[in-house]
Structures are given as C-alpha cells and as structure tokens.
Amino acid sequence: xxxxKKIGTALYAWVNERLDLEPMLKHARAxxxxxxxxxxxxxxxxxxxxxxxxxxxxxxLLMIYxxxxxxAYASVREITYxxxxxxxxxxxxxxxANLMVAAIFVHMFSVFFMKAYxxxxxxxxxxxxxLLGLCMVFGFSGYLLPMDELSFFATKVGxxxxxxxxxxxxxxxxxxxxxxxxxxxxVQRFFALHVVVLPLLFIPLLAFHLFLxxxxxxxxxxxxxxxxxxxxxxxxxxxxxxxxxxxxxxxVINVLALLAAFFPWQLGPQADLLKPAPIGIHPEWYFxxxxxxxxxxxxxxxxxxxxxxxxxxxxxxxxLWALIPFYDTETGGGRRxxxxxxxxxxxxxxxxxxxxxxxxxxx
Amino acid sequence: MNYPVWxxxxxxxxxxxxxxxxxHVLVSHxxxxxxxxxxxxxxxxxxxxxxxxxxxxxxxSKFFLVFTAVFGTITGVGIWFSIxxxxxxxxxxxxxxxxxxxxxxxxxxxxxxxxxxVYYYTWDRIPDGLHIKVGWAYAIASWxxxxxxxxxxxxxxxPGDTWVGVxxxxxxxxxxxxxxxxxxxxxxxxxxxxxxxxxAGCFALVTASRIDGDKQPQLKADIIxxxxxxxxxxxxxxxxxxxxxxxxxxxxxxxxxxxxxxxIGPGAFTIVTRMGLMFVLSFATLLAIVYLLAYRNPRxxxxxxxxxxxxxxxxxxxxxEMTREMLRKPFVIARHMFSNGVRLSQVAGYNxxxxxxxxxxxxxxxxxxxxxxxxxxxxxxxxPDYQAQMFIRGQLMFRGQCLACHTLDGYRSMRGFLAGRxxxxxxxxxxxxxxxxxxxxxxxxxxxxxxxPGEIAxxxxxxxxxxxxxxxxxx
Numbered sequence: 151x152x153x154x155k156k157i158g159t160a161l162y163a164w165v166n167e168r169l170d171l172e173p174m175l176k177h178a179r180a181x182x183x184x185x186x187x188x189x190x191x192x193x194x195x196x197x198x199x200x201x202x203x204x205x206x207x208x209x210x211l212l213m214i215y216x217x218x219x220x221x222a223y224a225s226v227r228e229i230t231y232x233x234x235x236x237x238x239x240x241x242x243x244x245x246x247a248n249l250m251v252a253a254i255f256v257h258m259f260s261v262f263f264m265k266a267y268x269x270x271x272x273x274x275x276x277x278x279x280x281l282l283g284l285c286m287v288f289g290f291s292g293y294l295l296p297m298d299e300l301s302f303f304a305t306k307v308g309x310x311x312x313x314x315x316x317x318x319x320x321x322x323x324x325x326x327x328x329x330x331x332x333x334x335x336x337v338q339r340f341f342a343l344h345v346v347v348l349p350l351l352f353i354p355l356l357a358f359h360l361f362l363x364x365x366x367x368x369x370x371x372x373x374x375x376x377x378x379x380x381x382x383x384x385x386x387x388x389x390x391x392x393x394x395x396x397x398x399x400x401x402v403i404n405v406l407a408l409l410a411a412f413f414p415w416q417l418g419p420q421a422d423l424l425k426p427a428p429i430g431i432h433p434e435w436y437f438x439x440x441x442x443x444x445x446x447x448x449x450x451x452x453x454x455x456x457x458x459x460x461x462x463x464x465x466x467x468x469x470l471w472a473l474i475p476f477y478d479t480e481t482g483g484g485r486r487x488x489x490x491x492x493x494x495x496x497x498x499x500x501x502x503x504x505x506x507x508x509x510x511x512x513x
Numbered sequence: 514m515n516y517p518v519w520x521x522x523x524x525x526x527x528x529x530x531x532x533x534x535x536x537h538v539l540v541s542h543x544x545x546x547x548x549x550x551x552x553x554x555x556x557x558x559x560x561x562x563x564x565x566x567x568x569x570x571x572x573x574s575k576f577f578l579v580f581t582a583v584f585g586t587i588t589g590v591g592i593w594f595s596i597x598x599x600x601x602x603x604x605x606x607x608x609x610x611x612x613x614x615x616x617x618x619x620x621x622x623x624x625x626x627x628x629x630x631v632y633y634y635t636w637d638r639i640p641d642g643l644h645i646k647v648g649w650a651y652a653i654a655s656w657x658x659x660x661x662x663x664x665x666x667x668x669x670x671x672p673g674d675t676w677v678g679v680x681x682x683x684x685x686x687x688x689x690x691x692x693x694x695x696x697x698x699x700x701x702x703x704x705x706x707x708x709x710x711x712x713a714g715c716f717a718l719v720t721a722s723r724i725d726g727d728k729q730p731q732l733k734a735d736i737i738x739x740x741x742x743x744x745x746x747x748x749x750x751x752x753x754x755x756x757x758x759x760x761x762x763x764x765x766x767x768x769x770x771x772x773x774x775x776x777i778g779p780g781a782f783t784i785v786t787r788m789g790l791m792f793v794l795s796f797a798t799l800l801a802i803v804y805l806l807a808y809r810n811p812r813x814x815x816x817x818x819x820x821x822x823x824x825x826x827x828x829x830x831x832x833x834e835m836t837r838e839m840l841r842k843p844f845v846i847a848r849h850m851f852s853n854g855v856r857l858s859q860v861a862g863y864n865x866x867x868x869x870x871x872x873x874x875x876x877x878x879x880x881x882x883x884x885x886x887x888x889x890x891x892x893x894x895x896x897p898d899y900q901a902q903m904f905i906r907g908q909l910m911f912r913g914q915c916l917a918c919h920t921l922d923g924y925r926s927m928r929g930f931l932a933g934r935x936x937x938x939x940x941x942x943x944x945x946x947x948x949x950x951x952x953x954x955x956x957x958x959x960x961x962x963x964x965x966p967g968e969i970a971x972x973x974x975x976x977x978x979x980x981x982x983x984x985x986x987x988x
Contacts, residue, residue: 230777235774238790385813390813396805397801397805400801403794404794407791407795411788414777416777
C-alpha cells in the first residue's frame with residue numbers, strides 16, 4: 151500500500167517550490183473570523199458565491215443546447231422535456247438564480263445592520279451593491295431567454311417602465327429591444343448581455359470585492375466592538391471557518407437539489423407577440439417591490455407624472471442607501487448610528503410589505 | 514369497491530400517509546439504531562472508567578426514550594389509521610396473509626417497549642453489567658421488529674413467484690415464509706440496518722451538541738468523534754447494498770426510475786426519478802457535512818448544526834422511502850393489487866359485469882336505472898334523468914378508481930391533468946387506460962381503468978364536468 155501522506159507531502163513540496171504557496175497559506179492561517187452570536191450572518195457572502203458558481207457551471211451546460219433568437223422557445227422546450235437531465239440543469243440554474251439574489255439581499259442587510267460599511271470598508275459596501283445590481287440585471291436578462299408567455303410580457307412591461315423618462319424610449323428601442331417591441335433580436339441581445347457582457351463586468355468586480363474582504367477581514371457588529379479585546383472570541387479562517395463554509399455550501403446544494411426535485415422549473419406556453427398580455431403578468435419577486443411602488447404611486451398621481459415620481463423616489467432611495475457610509479460614521483454608536491439602523495429597518499419592512507402586497511395586487 | 518372511500522381534500526389520502534410515514538421512519542429507525550448505540554456507548558464509558566461520558570449516555574437515553582416511545586408510537590398508530598382508511602383492501606390483504614408476521618411483530622414490540630423502560634428506569638439502580646445486558650436485550654428486540662416488518666414491506670414490492678402462483682387459491686398463508694423472505698428482503702434489511710446506525714449517530718450528535726465545549730472540551734470531542742463513526746458503515750456499504758437492492762427489483766419496476774430522465778412533463782410520473790436523485794445526493798453529502806461541522810470542530814459544534822444534520826438526514830430518508838414506495842406503481846402489492854385496490858384477477862370480471870355492479874355503496878334503484886340506460890343503447894341519452902344518473906355513476910367510478918391517488922385540485926390534481934381537454938380528449942385517455950396496452954404511456958405507472966362501456970362513459974361525463982363545470986357551479 152503506497153503511503154498517501156508521503157505522496158501528498160512530496161506533491162505539495164513540488165508545487166510549493168514553483169509557486170511559493172507558503173506566504174499565502176501563512177496569511178490564511180493568521181486570518182481569524184470573530185465568533186459571537188451574530189457569526190451566522192458571516193456565511194451569507196459565501197452562500198452567494200456558492201450559488202454563483204452553480205450558476206456558472208449550469209449556465210455553461212445550458213449553452214450547449216440553448217439557441218437564442220427565433221428558436222429560443224423550442225430549444226428551452228427541448229432542454230426541459232427531451233434532453234436527458236436537461237430539466238435538472240435548467241431547474242438548478244433557475245433556482246440558484248433566485249436563491250443567489252435572496253442570499254445577496256440577506257448578506258446586504260446583515261452587512262448594513264452590523265454596520266460593516268463603516269471605515270475602512272466603504273468600498274466593500276459599494277462593490278457589494280454593484281454586484282447586487284448586476285445580479286438583478288442577470289436575472290432580468292435571463293428571464294426573457296425562454297421566450298414563454300410570462301417572460302415575454304414581463305420583459306415588455308419591465309422595459310416600458312424606464313421608457314417614460316424623457317428621451318429614454320428611443321435609446322431603449324435602439325440599444326436594448328432592437329425594435330419597437332420585444333422580439334427575437336431582443337432575445338439575442340439579452341443573451342449576449344447575459345453570457346458575455348455581464349460576466350465580464352461581474353467577475354472582476356467580484357474579485358475586487360473578495361480582495362477587500364481578505365484585506366479588511368470580517369467586521370464586528372456594534373455590540374461586539376464595545377467588548378474589550380480580551381473578551382472577544384475568534385477562530386482561524388483556515389482551516390476552521392473555511393471548512394465550515396464548505397459544509398454550508400454542501401447544505402445549500404442539498405437545498406437547491408430539493409427545490410429542483412420537488413418544484414422543477416416548468417415552461418409556460420410560447421409567447422405570442424400578437425396576443426394581449428394575460429392577466430396577472432408580474433416581474434420576478436426581486437423586482438416586485440419596485441414594481442408595486444410604481445403602481446401605488448400611479449394610483450395617486452396618474453399618467454407619466456406618476457411613473458416619473460415613482461422612478462425618482464426609487465432613485466433617491468437607492469442613492470441614500472449607497473451613501474450611508476458617509477452619513478453613519480460613528481463607530482461607537484450615537485444618534486446617527488441609530489437613525490441609520492431605523493432607515494435600514496424601514497427599507498427592509500417597506501420592501502417586504504410592497505413585495506407581499508404586490509402579489510395580492512396582481513388581479 | 515368493498516370499503517368506503519376516504520376523501521381528503523387538496524392533499525389526498527396518500528400524502529397523509531406519506532407525511533406521517535416520513536416521520537415514523539426516522540423515529541423507528543432511530544429506535545433500532547439507538548438500541549445499539551446506548552449499550553455500546555455505556556460499555557465504552559465503563560471500559561474507560563469515564564463517569565462524565567456515562568452521564569451523557571444516561572441523558573441521551575432519556576431523550577431516546579421520550580422521542581422514540583412517544584413520538585414513534587403515535588406515528589405508528591397514525592400509519593395504521595391512515596392506511597386502513599386510504600388503502601383498506603391492501604391493508605386487509607396484508608393483515609390476512611401475514612397474521613403470523615403481525616403476531617411476531619407485536620410480541621417483539623411489547624418486549625422492546627418493556628426493555629427500554631427498564632433500561633431507562635434502572636440507571637444507577639442495578640449493577641452496571643446487568644444494566645448493559647438490559648440495553649442489549651432492547652437492541653436485539655428492537656432490531657427484530659425491523660427484521661419482521663421488513664419482510665412485509667418488501668413483500669409489497671416483490672412478493673415472489675411462489676406467492677403470486679398461489680394467490681387466490683386460499684393457500685397464500687401456506688407459503689408465508691416464501692412471501693416473507695422475498696427477493697428484496699435481504700438487501701433491504703442491510704440498507705435499513707445501515708440507516709439505523711447512521712441515524713443513531715446523527716441523533717447522538719444532538720445530545721453531544723449540548724455539552725459545553727469550553728468546560729468539557731475533551732469529553733465533547735470524544736463523544737462527537739465516536740458518534741460520527743456510526744455514519745461510516747452506511748457511507749461505505751450503501752452503494753453496494755443499494756445496487757444489490759435495485760438488482761433484485763424486477764426490470765419492469767426498475768424502469769420506473771427512468772421515467773424522469775429526460776422530462777418533467779406533468780402526468781408522466783417523473784417525480785420518482787427526482788426523488789431517486791435526491792436520495793443519492795443527500796446520502797453522498799451527509800457524511801462530508803457531518804465531518805466538516807462536527808468531527809473537525811467538535812468544540813464549536815452547536816445545537817443548530819445538529820438540527821441541520823437531522824433535517825438533512827430526514828430529507829435523505831424521506832426521498833429514499835418515497836422512491837421505494839413509488840417503485841411499486843401501478844401496484845400497491847406488486848403483481849396482485851393495483852394502487853386503487855383493484856386486484857389483477859378482478860380486471861376481467863369488472864370489465865364484463867361492471868365495477869359498480871356489486872358495490873355495497875350503490876342503491877339497488879340506481880343499479881336498475883343504470884342497467885336500463887345501458888340496455889337502451891344510444892337512445893338512453895334522450896332519457897330525462899340521463900345526465901343526473903350518469904353524473905352519480907361517474908362520480909362513484911371516480912371515487913373508487915381515481916381518488917386513491919388523485920385529488921380534485923391539489924396533489925396530483927385531476928383538474929390540472931385534464932385542463933384544456935374536451936370530451937373526446939378525456940375519452941381518449943380513458944380508452945387508453947381501459948385498453949391498457951403494454952406500449953401505452955401510462956402502462957408503467959397507472960392501473961387499468963376497469964368497468965363496462967356504460968360506466969366508462971359515465972366517468973367521461975363526470976370528468977368533463979371537472980374541466981368545464983356546469984354554469985351553476987361556476988358562480
């Protein structure tokens with residue numbers, strides 16, 4: 151029986167001699183992760199990353215059979231109902247997309263309430279927000295690709311919303327839709343956006359975000375910062391936290407498989423460009439709060455004015471959210487810190503309420 | 514159709530059984546595996562002279578007693594109650610042909626309950642050696658309950674040629690042991706025993722997670738690492754035992770596993786494939802998760818992590834049991850009784866004389882009215898009460914032959930399956946089910962539709978009303 155440990159050590163020595171891995175490992179071993187009652191929230195960034203990896207792998211597999219353009223629907227139909235385990239890959243891709251957005255939202259709010267956007271982590275906050283934004287564009291562009299009835303009309307409605315901004319409609323028609331209506335060329339453009347442009351933007355940004363986390367480490371929540379250094383507990387990042395993270399990834403993959411097994415992603419009827427939109431057309435859940443906000447404001451202020459007011463309000467909210475590191479700078483707590491927390495709570499509750507109300511308001 | 518039909522709106526009677534059974538399986542397998550865990554852990558504590566370890570075992574035995582004896586017994590009775598209502602024909606068959614088996618099971622079950630009670634209440638009251646012996650008595654009794662019930666459960670999938678050869682002759686009980694030690698008996702016993710050991714290890718982690726890692730780091734680490742080892746036999750042997758089991762399942766039944774390879778089309782019974790995949794994935798990752806969460810970091814192992822492991826274990830067990838149950842389709846007792854209670858031997862008779870002809874649930878006046886409609890031929894449609902009579906007749910056919918597995922609007926919804934079909938569309942499905950040709954899409958997992966042409970026409974009309982309800986119902 152060969153001595154596996156000896157072989158492993160020799161192999162590592164061979165690689166280390168060429169790549170000089172020791173400093174990197176030394177850094178990983180020296181890095182620690184705080185242990186306290188909120189440690190659970192540290193895993194959500196890793197969960198988002200795990201789901202992104204699933205997205206990349208399943209997305210590449212889907213590209214083998216997917217045909218953008220006029221054959222889009224037929225190819226997705228083939229993947230879902232004919233190709234061996236095509237349904238599995240598509241279901242994993244769709245569920246992972248939804249879970250990834252959900253995980254990023256959880257990650258964002260946990261970072262917000264732990265005040266992990268404060269100095270020196272401002273860039274981590276902004277890159278995180280940019281990644282969330284890109285993820286939502288990933289979701290929007292991917293949603294159209296099957297070209298079934300729901301995705302077609304939801305995209306049509308989604309693209310009409312920014313169209314009310316003066317001067318925006320011709321740009322959207324020329325650049326995004328490739329015509330006055332959503333059509334097969336829109337699918338082609340969304341596909342290029344989904345598999346080339348967005349990954350080119352997302353991956354470097356993600357790398358920078360991860361670099362910042364390595365550089366600054368995990369932020370302590372305000373309650374832990376008040377404790378004396380000696381009273382704080384921590385574990386080494388490598389291997390302790392990294393292996394726990396791996397276990398969480400495996401659990402996430404099981405949850406994903408359960409969802410794909412019990413609720414596989416079906417395909418609706420093919421989009422008919424000449425038919426009127428069916429009742430109850432709605433965007434994906436992560437756009438629902440914004441969609442509902444526009445609807446609610448539209449009931450008070452009718453016409454274009456209402457839509458512009460809604461877009462304006464949403465934009466102001468986004469800007470305030472992004473600029474929170476400039477407002478809440480007091481690391482020791484205080485009035486501004488409390489106000490920032492209330493603002494976060496308000497945003498969280500408003501988003502949840504508008505999303506839930508949005509589903510009741512579909513009729 | 515000898516028994517009344519149990520109609521459970523939305524979830525259906527089969528799902529009621531499944532929900533109860535999923536929990537029962539977890540608890541009952543824990544009762545067996547934990548039976549071995551307790552005396553072995555106690556023996557180890559005694560050998561090491563470790564009183565703290567012994568205290569943890571004692572604490573674990575309390576959790577074990579309460580959890581298995583209370584929850585296991587309630588869910589066990591729940592299964593009997595629900596299968597008796599949902600599948601009375603099959604339950605009656607199993608009781609009648611396995612009288613001796615059930616007698617053995619209940620005697621052993623009494624010993625099991627008695628010994629675990631004695632084991633728990635005699636901690637520190639009898640000598641340690643004797644206490645361990647009581648533990649072993651419980652372990653053996655507990656495992657024997659599995660030995661017996663495994664014979665009856667596996668019989669339902671693979672009754673074996675000998676039993677099938679005599680069924681209906683009145684000599685079924687003469688070949689009791691042939692039916693009991695059927696083709697899937699031994700691989701199933703190995704698999705279930707492996708599950709039991711694995712579950713015992715996982716539940717021990719729940720108790721171990723409560724040990725304070727800061728105050729007793731070594732004790733916590735030792736118990737957790739020892740408990741994790743209980744998962745290893747399953748991880749190593751399950752692929753072989755699983756392959757052995759699948760090999761013993763008849764090819765026609767095995768084929769069901771492939772139904773969902775390439776599609777998720779509604780009504781194609783593809784869930785069985787998805788459950789099979791879930792079973793493979795969850796068991797393949799379970800040991801790794803336990804290793805990473807518990808074995809590598811025993812001091813930091815918390816109750817939350819232990820609960821996640823139990824939930825994952827539950828998902829693994831549930832998907833395994835669902836796959837096994839669905840492999841039997843279209844039968845509830847393979848090669849003998851279909852999932853709606855119709856026996857294979859009754860099909861020709863029902864087709865010739867009528868499914869409802871001898872049902873105790875049909876009034877004699879209705880029987881006469883239907884016979885008159887059948888005799889009138891196409892002219893019957895002109896009769897004033899034709900629609901009303903056919904509706905009642907069709908509804909009874911639906912209740913007798915469809916409701917065992919389907920619901921109107923919820924689980925396996927009939928309205929969902931038939932949506933968009935007109936009278937001819939529904940009729941062609943019924944014809945396909947009635948003809949029951951070997952190359953039919955539904956042959957692999959649906960029972961044949963039995964009955965006379967008049968009864969099938971009545972069912973057709975009734976199902977039409979589900980797809981397009983009469984104006985009065987639409988509101």
